[in-house]
Amino acid sequence: MVDSLHFEDISRVNELGSILNSKFEKLFHIDSLNNNEKIYVYKEDNKVYGFIHISINYEVVDLLNIVVDKAKRKQNIATLLMDYMIGDLPKTVIRILLEVDENNVEALKLYNKFNFQVISERNNYYGSNNAYVMEKRL
Ligand SMILES: CC(C)(COP(=O)(O)OP(=O)(O)OC[C@H]1O[C@@H](n2cnc3c(N)ncnc32)[C@H](O)[C@@H]1OP(=O)(O)O)[C@@H](O)C(=O)NCCC(=O)NCCS
Structure with missing residues (x-):
């Protein structure tokens, strides 16, 4: 299932983010997201296997990061994250x-x-x- 980021997900998202960028944790400070940023996570049995990170600026959304656990790729997880994110965007975007x-x-x-x-x-x-x-x- 896809859900918004919760406090208990932060360390796992930082771990997955480091696949994309070894400095992910220091670069993106997801423990203190700006008000215009959102992260959605994909979980199975309460474990995070992927996430998408966006920044919403009026009519434009920047897709900052999307990562799926290596062992869980090609199983539609990124597609689910993308669909959920798009469905949750404000109408102004x-x-x-x-x-x-x-x-x-x-x-x-x-x-x-x-x-x-x-x-x-x-x-x-x-x-x-x-x-x-x-x-x-x-
Ligand atoms: C890019 C990434 C997020 C895709 O995640 P995923 O969960 O495997 O993607 P999905 O399973 O939803 O697949 C999406 C589409 O891409 C295709 N696809 C994904 N990986 C593929 C591969 N290795 N070879 C061929 N097609 C592939 C899928 O077949 C699917 O298309 P389809 O529905 O028409 O079959 C994942 O590969 C990843 O985490 N990569 C490392 C991080 C990264 O590079 N992020 C993007 C930075 S800009």
């Missing part, structure tokens, strides 16, 4: 933006499934890899 490494095949599959379009590219954004900036219009 008209677009979702994100950045993704051009070589991140799994993430690109997910974003294509949700009809995100590449709107620009950033050269050497992830070391020598380029980034796509992608947008989904609601």
Whole structure:
């Protein structure tokens, strides 16, 4: 099931976030989220196996992080998180933006499934890899 982040989930989300960025905990301070940020977690038997982290700024949502436990990938968890997040957005939101490494095949599959379009590219954004900036219009 998908739910909003609770206090007891924080250490596990930091653990999963470190898959994406070794400095996740220090960079994102999810124990003191800004009012415009939200994290949703996917849990089975009370254990967190994935999360999505967004920032809502008036009509725009930035998708900051989405991670699923390695052992639980390709089981629709990211899809459930994305669907839940989109369904919970305020009516004022008209677009979702994100950045993704051009070589991140799994993430690109997910974003294509949700009809995100590449709107620009950033050269050497992830070391020598380029980034796509992608947008989904609601
Ligand atoms: C990207 C990520 C969140 C996807 O999570 P997931 O739970 O495995 O995704 P889902 O199971 O919901 O799959 C979504 C779609 O992508 C496809 N997909 C996902 N991984 C795939 C893979 N390795 N090969 C082929 N297709 C893949 C699925 O088949 C599905 O499409 P479908 O429904 O048409 O079959 C996960 O791979 C992850 O945590 N990666 C590391 C963190 C990361 O890179 N995050 C994104 C940063 S921008």
